[in-house]
Amino acid sequence: MRQLIAGNWKMHGLSAQLAEIEAIGAARPTNCDILICPPATLIARAVERAKGLVPIGAQDCHAEASGAFTGDVSAEMLVDAGAVAVIVGHSERRQFHAESDAAVAQKARAAWRAGLLTIVCVGETQAERDDGRMLEVVARQIAASLPDGATVQNTTIAYEPVWAIGTGRTPTAAQIAEMHGHIRKLLIDRFATGRTMRILYGGSVKPSNANEILGIADVDGALVGGASLKAADFLAIAAAAAPP
Numbered sequence: 001m002r003q004l005i006a007g008n009w010k011m012h013g014l015s016a017q018l019a020e021i022e023a024i025g026a027a028r029p030t031n032c033d034i035l036i037c038p039p040a041t042l043i044a045r046a047v048e049r050a051k052g053l054v055p056i057g058a059q060d061c062h063a064e065a066s067g068a069f070t071g072d073v074s075a076e077m078l079v080d081a082g083a084v085a086v087i088v089g090h091s092e093r094r095q096f097h098a099e100s101d102a103a104v105a106q107k108a109r110a111a112w113r114a115g116l117l118t119i120v121c122v123g124e125t126q127a128e129r130d131d132g133r134m135l136e137v138v139a140r141q142i143a144a145s146l147p148d149g150a151t152v153q154n155t156t157i158a159y160e161p162v163w164a165i166g167t168g169r170t171p172t173a174a175q176i177a178e179m180h181g182h183i184r185k186l187l188i189d190r191f192a193t194g195r196t197m198r199i200l201y202g203g204s205v206k207p208s209n210a211n212e213i214l215g216i217a218d219v220d221g222a223l224v225g226g227a228s229l230k231a232a233d234f235l236a237i238a239a240a241a242a243p244p
């Protein structure tokens, strides 16, 4: 399967940063699939500037298609703006917006309803890993955040250990392999296409560690935060993806 290198810009990016998307498109990486998820304010213009060369996604959506939900954006609105994917259940949403597994599952269903590829994020905190509960925590998140009906076409998983996000710390290759193998087994047990559903790794991926991380069994790509903000770094990570 082709690896997917996805960039999550989080709450970064003004108009000037659209040039980075143009630069990524101009490089036309062909060894992997790519995706950039800018803030909602830039999605429509990012789609224009990407000229079809860089698929554009979003970072969150509301579960309803429309309604009295001030400040929220629906999956249908994201599609209307030209997005093809949406991240749901990122640990920053779970932490700062108190999103439960059940809320994440509703958002995943909304994304499917609108026809978006859904990137569902899971991952343990430092305390949960210290207690040796990481496999159990991620199993619960996979069970409760992923609705029945997940397929290789509509869903990608992102394993993002909370303690590795934005910290410069990454798990060892053995720790990543253990967790991705665990997630793979959970997906196979529950979904007909679980064997081929992509499992991305996220948390302090950068050009200097991309080669090692992307070479680990059951790592089908990366969800990149900080290093996705500069085209050169993002492209260096994409270049490290395994050829199809």
Ligand code: 13P
Pocket (backbone or CB within 6 Å): 008, 090, 160, 164, 165, 166, 167, 168, 202, 203, 204, 205, 223, 224, 225, 226, 227
């Ligand atoms: P960093 O790559 O900045 O650690 O962020 C990872 C992340 O949260 C991507 O969704």
